[in-house]
Amino acid sequence: MVEILEIKYEVQETKKILERVETLLANKAIANIPNENVNKYMEKIPCKTKTDVDRLDSEIRVNDNFKYLVKILYLLGGSSPRKSVYLMMGKILDKPLALEYSGQGKKKKIPFCKLKLFEAIIAAVRKRHSSASEDTIKKSVALFLASAKSRLPKNENQREIEEDESELE
Template sequence: MFSGGKQRGPGSLESPGSPGSLASLTNTLVQVTGLSPLAGPSNAEHTTTQLANDNFQRKVLMKLDLIIEQQQQILNLTRQNMTPGNDTENVLDHPCETLEDLERLEKEMEDRAKKQRMTMYLRSLGGANLNAAVRRMLRRVGNNDLWSTFSYKGRLGKRPFSKLRLCEAMIGACQKLFKIKADAAEDAIGQALKLAPHRKLK
């Protein structure tokens, strides 16, 4: 006689809630996806890290774009100041060789516009540092023999460079070039004039 309960053969399916069916389903998923049951959390962590890296890279690229744009703006302004045909052209035909030449230049610089153009011209000469820029300015405006007769304050019987309109233009140019205070430019000019009798301005 047969018992009242149902018998399951070897190939019969188990109920969905049974431990056997869960193990079978898990094994099937592993075979299909190639993932282990523990792979889920590590994948999530990897995804989070990747998103953070992508976000960081986007921020860096945005910063680089901003820096490049600012540098381009600076370059454009520099080119405008250095381009032939602007207001700095023909400010000075040649370096002053005598005191009379310098006096004529000073007379011309009584015109405010002329003085402003001189400041722009001196600024456009540039220089690796403050002292180099000052020497370059002096060399372009006058020769070494002329500057040997000057000191900044006019001591030791020399003429006072600080009284010249050219001095004001040089200080203004140095301040715009190097973002410095006036006294730093004054010191650099005084040092350059002090050395003028002993060596050529380079």
């Protein structure tokens, strides 16, 4: 029994070391991205309008742009898949813009899951957390979008609540 526990401990420690090595290798690979590509994306995010999102989504469908964005998102970090998703989504979407999207397009909102940006987030999270399931990532994205109103500054949040209440009347 003790031997099994020792083996489990060694496997866990080996996994931790392997994750550190993977992180170091990925960070080294990121250094190979030309600075102009990094700067190009850093200027475009966070997206402030739906047009910005559509433009970025179209751009990453071409050449190596998808790969560059995945590497940039990967570098945002996150100690768990959920935290990584929140960091990435917060980097891609401006806080007020996040209100216009939902994971699957419910409540007459724009479905984020239909965007290539969603695929980039999945790829970046899986690169950082290899055991993360697509379902976990989808749920985290949906939760981020569903809770977008709570991340608005107080005055904007109050304005949104008042608008929602006026729609109900």
